[in-house]
Amino acid sequence: MQAPDPTRFILLNTSHPGNVGAAARAMKVMGFSDLVLVAPRDAGVLAHADALAMASGATEVLAGARIVESLAQALDGVTFGCATAMTPRDFGPTTHAPRELFATLGAQAQRVAFVFGSERFGMSNDDVYRCHACLSIPTHPDYGSLNLAQAVQLIAYDWRQALGGFAVAQRTPVVVRADGAAVQGLLEHWQQALTAIGFLDPQAPKKLMPRLNQLFNRAQLTPEEVHILRGIARAMEKRG
Structure with a gap:
């Protein structure tokens, strides 16, 4: 029996089905499959045409995703939750660049979740407080706004690298040199x-x-x- 995916991606209150599909695709290319949506605006988002189109080959991630009513439910079974939030807060978990935290987190055997806020409002303070750490993707200081799926892709990539990464497949024949x-x-x-x-x-x-x-x-x-x-x-x- 295949072991369950130790990494969970949680999307809060998503508004656009296309973003959910694109996030599923971002997860699959990095080898992740555990997707949980918390109270999406569209209850049928997982079967929405825009979500299926943007998933582009990762529809099985959508098919296996779950919808729950609260972040507490989404974090069930998770031992370390990471919020992704840009807004400064005067209280809550410490903020880290992803690679900085993943350098040590990747070596620990635990079930990790990455929590992403809604497209319009991000994460509420109460949702951030439920997490053990806050991640901030290092962006240009003048403009740090990322599309939801882009943020998922960046976090998924850095986390996969921390877990060991994938070998690069050779796409061209090995070049033979003239003697x-x-x-x-x-x-x-x-x-x-x-x-x-x-x-x-x-x-x-x-x-x-x-x-x-x-x-x-x-x-x-x-x-x-x-x-x-x-x-x-x-x-x-x-x-x-």
Whole structure:
């Protein structure tokens, strides 16, 4: 039996179904699936066309999400709750940048929840007080307003990195470099071609060929690139 997702994302009083779908997508790409909505404005938001469209491949996160009436219900089973709120408060949990807190939180075995306020009003003081810490995403001081799904994506990414992250999948074939013999053969061919077009004086070559040798070494040519450059050399010889 698969272990339950140890991370929960809680959205409070959401107004726009599209934001819920986009948040579900943000969660899925970072490997999270436990989504709880607290008293959304639209009771049918999880099946709303805008939510399904914005989920774009993460509809199973919506299908598995729950709707509850209070934050207390949403935090059931959670051992560490993180509020996401920008508004300064004179009382409540301490505020941290996500990576600062996650550096230690990620090593602890507990069920963590990230709580996001409504699009228009954010989180109330009472909701913040229910949490153990407050997260503030470091944004430009002149404009720190993030769309709900953007905030979910940033928190989900940093938290996944703290948990160990995912390996980067190789999207292109491993590049094979041309061997030394191929590069030397190319140099000899270019020397002949440059002589043929009158660019190289074989009686006074100076440092042209050693410089080309260094250029080809820095380029780390592939066998295909050696063939292309040899083709250029053949065309130069015909013009010579």
